[in-house]
Amino acid sequence: MMFDPAFRADLDRLLAWRRDVRHFTTEPLPPGLIDTLLDQAVCAPSVGNAQPWRFVRVMTPALRSAVIAAADAANAQAAEIYDDETERAAYRALKLHGLREAPEHIAVFCDEATADGHGLGRQTMPETLRYSVVLAIHTLWLAARAHGVGLGWVSIVDPAAVTRLLEVPPAWHLVGYLCLGTPVEDAMTPELDRKGWQARLGPAATRFVR
Template identity: 65%
Template sequence: MTIDPPDFDAAFAARLDTLFAWRRDVRRFRPDPLDEATLRACLAAAHRAPSVGNSRPWRFVRVSDPARREAVIASFGQCNALAAAGYEGERAARYRALKLAGLKEAPVHLAAFCDGETGTGLGLGRGTMPETLAYSVVGAVQCLWLAARARGIGVGWVSILDPCAVTEVLAVPPAWRLVAYLCLGRPQEEHPDPELERHGWQAEDPRGAELYER
């Protein structure tokens, strides 16, 4: 049985483009708690993401335990200090001035893992490119991010972490590999441009918007 799809007209496409433009990596959060139903709606959107062989290998873990949160924050502090030491002079000063995570302020922490031993999909499509299993988790993160943005929720992806330490702290199954550690909450401020551009860390690289022909 087939059904007619919704009419995604030009007005809808324009609003969708606006949503993409306003999806930002948020580091400054208000401490207000998030409504559980809204969070679940964002997770439902994540579960609609494409995945290799329809494997759906993402596993989301909400980190609510204060001790575990503090351990993640400590990992960020250690990794951030090491990263800062890799820069010199003015660039080092600029790095230290950046706010690179909202771990202390965000009301919700979500860790996104890839279940490397999932039997769902029976391995379809990833025999020659097994990394597509983890890429599928990234797709789910992006769907969650856009669903959150549409509901006024900011998301920040924290990558300055020791994945092995975080995985151990969260006591997940051995086959789960950390793909993303996310902070969610209402943003303190709204900007249409990336924070790293706004604070002079880098200029936009136009190459990503180019189409190469072969």
């Protein structure tokens, strides 16, 4: 199938506007929208068609509070890796998650014991199961943005702690803890770039020919 120039232009805008969101309103998302987005997320490719993604929608207030506390603790610990006090202060000034405000929390796991796919394609690279889950998250990210929904990928959590809190099977490995909601503002430039932490690299820095 060939898509027309208007669609390709819209896709370019979608990719550019897909940003990691940390600032959300507390407004609930429309009923049924999360189900729609998850239906789109599972259109992602997966190794051997294993479809190892497992989505856990975290709605219990006590569980959400526990995850927020775990993220805050991990954030405080991460600040200590910076020996320079100026850099440490710059790190602490960053807002690295919107878990308190976002109306939706979704933990995304990889089921590493899945029999689906019958082991095809992952004998030499078993990590492709997790890569498949990453692709599902990215598909969800783009689908959310197309609906005007922001998504933040919270990486400052201990996977083992979240696994224990959510009481999922031991073979499930946490790949991403996500918060979703309506962004306070839209910005094409990544927040870490706007805050002076790290600019986007240009194409020349990431392309090589051998």
